[in-house]
Amino acid sequence: MTRLHAVTDLDSVLADPARHDALVVVAHDLPAVAHPLISRAFATASAVDAQAAHAISLVPSADAPGGRVILAPTGPVLRDHDDVRRYTEAAQAGVRRARDAGARAPLVVLAPPPADDRHRNAARVAALAAIGGLWEPLEAREALGASAEPVASIGFSVLDGAFGEADAAWVEAVDAGMRLARDLAGTDPERMAPPKFAQYCVDAFRETSVNVSVNSDQDALRRDYPLLSAVARASLEVERHRPCVVRLEYAPQGTVERTLLFAGKGLTYDTGGADLKTDGHMAGMSRDKGGAAAVAGFVLAVARLGLTGVKVIAELGVVRNSIGPDSFVADEIIRSHAGVRVRIGNTDAEGRLVLADLLSHLREDALQATAPRLFSVATLTGHANRAVGPYNIALDNGPARTAGVAESLSKQGDQWGDPFEVSRLRREDYDFVAPRSRADDLLSCNNLPSSATPRGHQFPMAFLAIASGLDRHGTDASQPLAFTHIDIGGSGVEGGDWQHGRPSARPVVAMLAALT
Template sequence: MMNTELVFVDSLAAAGNDYDALVVVASDLGNLPAEIADTVAAAQRVNAKVASSTQVLLCDKAPGQRLILAPTGPVNRDFDDVRRFYDAARSAALAAVDAGARKPLLWVPAAPQAQTQADDFAHAVEAVWFGFAQGIWQPLEAREHFGDEIEGIQQVGLIRSAALSAETSAEWLQAVEAGRRVARDLCGTEPERMAPLRFAEYCQKAFANSPVKVTVIDDKPQLEHEYPLLAAVGRASFGTHQRPCVIRLEYTPEGAVEQTLMLVGKGITYDTGGADLKTGGHMAGMSRDKGGAAGVAGFVKAVAGIRPQGVKVVAELAVVRNNIGALAFVSDEIIVGRSGVRVRIGNTDAEGRLVMADCLAKLVIEAAGETKPSVYTVATLTGHAALAKGPYTALVPNKAARQGGFVDALLNAGELWSDPAELSPSRREDFDFVRGRTKADDLLSSNNGPSATTRRGHQFPMAFLHEVAGLDKHDASSSQPIPYVHIDIAGSGVEGGDWQHGKPTATPVLAFAGAFLRK
């Protein structure tokens, strides 16, 4: 799954002849090391863009005589963050591949010196690695057609610096990136190549010979009995090669368990909208509606590589295609979920919360018997999240998650590791919105309009999931509170918001790794 090897190098001199390009990511071109300062100064005299955009320069002191200069721009303004380094490295990766480099050496000679691990740029050097890896990734279909060599880069060296966190190893960075690679592959692949059972097959291969146990549930009677809301969404897909499944991933550490992370990922392999059909060209790009399940699988892949002590991880991926046909479920149906809650369907295109609901209900029951559990749903759920938060992930927590520090952990890790999110508190209006309207039902899945034009369109789905999964019995004031955070990545799941062509970002793998997989 991970083809590019990462190696730490002590210095430029220690690199010898092992590399064929030097990639310098710098925030201050006026304070560059002597080895390259003259080359950069000469280039600036004839090219004003050297200080503001990625350039490939001829440099006798650089490996392979290739100097790839990637300026970050200013990093001292209130709105600057570590993504300046991530983005510069991503641009440099594209330039390195185009220049024919195969073994580039990354150097951050002037990273801001962090005073504490909470400083904004404490992980700038690590961000350069992750940004560079993001840049070289090519879609799974392309690699299967042309071969893995299409990505070009075989090995990356990273020069150690005082700014590199002492607890960061090359193995840790590579394990997290292997997870991000899995997330991009699963999210970014077209709907036939990554149909539900092929999604499951990819996961089985990704976790082969690892400490993660993989269980695939695709039996129709079992799904109808244990995951009735999911089965309803996939009703028209049973009997086809697109039939739905639930993929369960379990990691149990050696020794004592100190906390348990329980995650549910939305894996709609193609979102047609169902009977409430997407029209007007809005169906294009809906093969990426599996980004939540992809991100969860990617985080578990990082866990498999790092094998953290004390952290148990349980995940269920709801992988479904909401085909259109005579058997498709429709609005106004009342479906009894796993928890016994009666759900009236408001709009079949609000299917993501339905496929996650029964998985979440199952994990909530299991959480009661786990050590320090916290529960998460991850989904490309609403256009409203993209409208309200732009390119940022929306975190919608319950009170137990806020009081327990879980949402702060994700927010802080996202800022430090180039995977930022914003807080969207749930409110009483959200719970009122989903409350059943008649004695015939307990909950309404959604209204019948687009989320982007619905007030609190990305917050009220959390209230639905909270209630349908039985989390109302585990509020902060209960005898057994369960922290829960709903994570909407509709605005952050692909670069530039281009759902048909943009590279998947692998969110929220970096935020979760930074929050839970550090010592």
């Protein structure tokens, strides 16, 4: 794991050639950077490359650490459509270029960003991108050892001095959470099969105050998580694929002012079940555990930061949707933990079944909690990607909308380079999942892909509200409960490439900023 330290006296560090072996400069206006070493490096580059102010370049420099300067321009940052992600992209590209050039301890220098509200967090965003951009998959680290991630440390400095040790400590804590999320989401379906996923969580939280419990008793799961157990039914023949529920509880020092309760979808592999994914669409489905991974990463970051005032309870449904003689099938009617009779419409709409039982248990916790807010986080629908591309989606129920939860996620997501689109739950979504006969109370799904279904990312929240019993806690109830559903079907992996894209660890940062 790469370490990060703040550099507050840049010139003295530059004078010590043993401290670092490359200088990475991140700037929105390279010609205007006044530092003499950087100015000379830019002059050298621009003399031979007309694109030096706009494209990443490596410049030999006898005065620089390791004899090299990497210029990493952000490009324009003040147009209407620009945001702080320009700093994310430039910092990642610069540090990766330094690594590929042989650097093992680069120094990243950020030119002060414009005095614009969009870039108020640019220093922490860039530092988080620099260290996180060096993550390599767990399989690579286990096979190759230290050579998989050769950069041992990064120094980080802002030319105006606005980055100190407290900033570096925050970045390292948040990166630890994002790293856990990437490991859980991105690792292959055997290395991160349900029992191993659970053990990885146990190990990750061992040195924290978070209480971790793992429920892998199949009789208890069938009784208390009947929808989840139906999804897992065909996996029971293989011991290493059997499901579990991982529960994480963080209690702060001092008074609890609010309680955050999370359900995370942890499909370690999704074959589609009896409604089998065909035509190559199964590849990448080991990443269908991205919601549970993000929730685990969020909890770890909260614990590493030692946040006060906020209690966090999370349940992760860790399941493999296998195909086999005992697969659950469409047309079955299964009673949820909340007592709702669910008719299965499509076995490839399995994530909402897992989440519904988790939410029902968390609903019971919430009724006894201080200022509770409930969330589900999932790579739930292809429609999310079709509708908004690489953005997180947040949908509120009535009490959450009154509290402005989704709007807060959107606002803070913009500030931290982890953007959200706000969607709305409508009456048509409830109509879509309404029962067609008295034999059942609720329909899980239609039999088309979500991406081919109008309101394909919205109506699943209506299902979640009813199947979990949360529909009984709307604004008209005696005990309203705020519930926000977060779909990361389009944002869980970079570039939308579920098979080969890097896990994004989203929306860990936005949730930290908006909810804590």
